[in-house]
Amino acid sequence: MASYLTGAALFASAAFLAACSSSSSSSGGQIDAGLTPEARLITLNEDGSIPDQQIVEGSTSGSFSRIRTINGRESGFAYQYGRVEGTDRFLGVAGIAPNTNPGPPPTEATASYTGVYALAYADRDGIEQRRGEITLEADFENGDLRGSAGGLAVDGEITGQIIDGTASYRNVDADMFGLIGSRRAVTAFAGETGDALLVGGVDADVDE
DSSP, X not given: OOEEOOEESSSOXXXXXXXXXXXXXXXXXXXXXXXXXXXXXOOOOTTSOOOOOOBOOSTTOEEEEEEEXXXXXXXXXXXXXXXXXXXXXXXXXXXXXXXXXXXXXXXXXXXXXXEEEEEEEEOSSOXXXXXXXXXXXXXXXXXEEEEEETTEEEEEEEETTEEEEEEEETTEEEEEXXXXXXXXXXXXXXXXXXXOEEEEEEEEEEOO
């Protein structure tokens, strides 16, 4: 049985995340004109925590973690964003737990996965957090993974049990990486433009 180790600096509880409705909120601040947005995918620590990014805590920083312990392994995604101490960089990072357990390789041609997504979008006007439920449709024969919710669009490619592709929100296309199996799909995504930044992830279980 999975136990939840979910924590968030700027989000509601995991129970709310698992609800069917989608919600968004704004935190104070924005990406100041003197800061350059930068986003990248990272490798999380084995316990699912985010390696130190030297991000300054404050009204324009935040983090989110959706980590589950499944059969003794930490599975899920996490992300963080904010100004890097001593620099002019506004950094966003996201990744999946390195021991994420998606289950064995899929044996069906297609499958649906339903679960939660969470994201943070920041630009020169403000910072937005969004979370809710999403369903991803996998076509293993064609190597496609598609889904959308709350303005988030997932356009993934499946190779074996690896997910690549992009996740898009408010005209920011973010690089995506994840794992998929016969039990669940887990992704993380991170991307930026010259004025905006997007980080987030999806954790979804196969529909029975």
